[in-house]
Amino acid sequence: MNAEITAFEDNNTWLITDLPPNKTLIGCKWVYKVKLKADGSIERYKARLVAKGYTQQEDFDYYDTFSPVAKLTTVRCLLALPASNGWLLLQLDVNNAFLHGELNEEVYMKLPPGYLVKGENKVCKLTKSLYGLKQASRQWFAKFSSTLLLHGISQSKSDYSLFTRFQGKIFLALLVYVDDIVLASNNDDAITQLIVFLNTQLKLKDLGPLKFFLGLEIARTSKGISLSQRKYSLEILEDSGLLATKPSKFPMETNLKLSRSSGELLPDPTSYRRLVGRLLYLTITRPDISYYVQLLSQFMDSPRQPHMDAATRVLQYLKSSPGQGLFYSASSTPHLKAFCDSDWAGCPDTRRLVTRFCVFLGDSLISWKSKKQHTVSRSSAEAEYCSMAAATCEIVCCLVYCIIFRFLIHNLPYSSAIAKLPFTLLRILYTMKGQSI
Incomplete structure (x- = not known):
């Protein structure tokens, strides 16, 4: 608890002041948690001061909310590509990540429990975001993304949690999931420079090679990357x-x-x-x-x-088979392919079809889905077309990543990378742009 309070003071998270008239006051509480390693052993004990954000009023204490959550397809792509190309995979953690976001609203909070002075009526005027606030994750991501953009790293338009940068043959990708960060690159110096830069702006903790991310257990050998839960x-x-x-x-x-x-x-x-x-x-x-x-x-x-x-x-x-999962081979080639299928009137209650598809990047399975559709198909052929439409939408989504990565891996002009794509996918791209081929 003392370490948490010290972090607040060093970060200038609040100002001790009197509560102005006509201003609401939100409470706070301590949350205690035991952080575990991937094998279940205790890593450390943690105390966190959390604001009672559920008492905030919209349009008064906050306006917009947003939490940077990466798409799982992006996560799998970022694991499959380093496996097949021998890239480095590291994991970073930001100490007290949400405390770096700057607040645009006036928010007043009670003093932390256990640190109150008897008879004192002072409150905390928050100058930076705090865990528990409705806008905390949004302000943190705004701070983090602006910091990366200053370093010359581009933000993906298909997945705003993905950041990439390339200089010649040097490629670097960074993926953020709330406050967990995965870093992939084909150059050691590029990673070192980025970590040093981020450490000057934010307090980082280098967790080393990626082993445990979002509850996913990641093991890497010379043959590839294994992913399980x-x-x-x-x-x-x-x-x-x-x-x-x-x-x-x-x-x-x-x-x-x-x-x-x-x-x-x-x-x-x-x-x-x-x-x-x-x-x-x-x-x-x-x-x-x-x-x-x-x-x-x-x-x-x-x-x-x-x-x-x-x-x-x-x-x-x-x-x-509790340890069964996915395996991304080191000998896989970055070739995108997809398979789709569907049944017809499979649901006994609604007579709707179930669409199923899977997308591979080489030999690596990066996306799949099994979902009951919203409409009733009149024939099995119509059901197959519904399945193909859903698979095509997913291919286009995956294509955004794979074109960029393939272009960067081989350092080819954009037109040359496009020329290597299958003709069917080219038709999809040109149709989306309103052009003919």
Whole structure:
């Protein structure tokens, strides 16, 4: 707690003053947390002062909110490309990241609990953002992005959390997820210079090679990069009481049809909703359960016993391979390809189709989806076209990254990088620009 207060004082986070008339006062509290490593061991103990932002009033205490969350496709691209090209992958952390954002509004907060002086009626006038404020993440990202732009790093227009810079054959990419930063480059000096520059503007903590990011366990060898959520899978099994259950070889029966009206309603649907929500996050590295999780997520409003039994079967399947995940080979080539498929009237309740697609960058799986469409298709051909349309939208999104990266990797003119793309993707690009080919 003393270290946190010292950081506030060094950063000039607030001014001690009297509360002006007609001004609202928000509270604050201490939050204590134990930070764990990837193997579950204790890394450090942390105390954080958090403002009670839920008492803020819109248009008075804050105006806009925003949190820099990177697209998961971007995260996988940033792992697949360094694996195939031998780039460096580092992880950075900013100490008290949200404290660097400067506030544009007048916000007054009570003095921190435990540091009050008896009989004193002073308050804190916040000059910089604080954890818990509605606008804290937005102000932090504004400060961070402006700092990078001053260093000559460009911000991606397709994913605002991605920053890139190239000088000749030197390429550097930086990805930010709230306050977690991943850095990739093909040059050691470029990384060193950027870290030194950021350390002068923000207090950085170099965490070394990327090993644990957003709950993802990352292991790198000479053959490639392995991505899994083994620790998270075991936590789900432990919380569900199925850590010692008998494993299953497949997640669901082949001909099983789940309906909204079959079976008895669960007396307490909270456990089902929490379980499906955690399984949704597990699909980041487990495309093999994506179809089954999207099927289970359709019954969140009124889950029944057959739905819970099906979810339990998915957990038994996870028990057989909790460490299974993705592998990005070092020998993969940056060639973009996609596959799509769909069923027809597969849902017994709505007769809607389920669209499925996956996108590969070489041999590396970077994007996939299994989703029930909003419309009913009249034929299987129409269902296939719906699936192709969804896959095309994802290809265009991935294409933005891959054209840039491929152009930078080989140091080719933009026209030469375009010429290497498949003809079908060229037609997509020119159609988006309103041109013909």
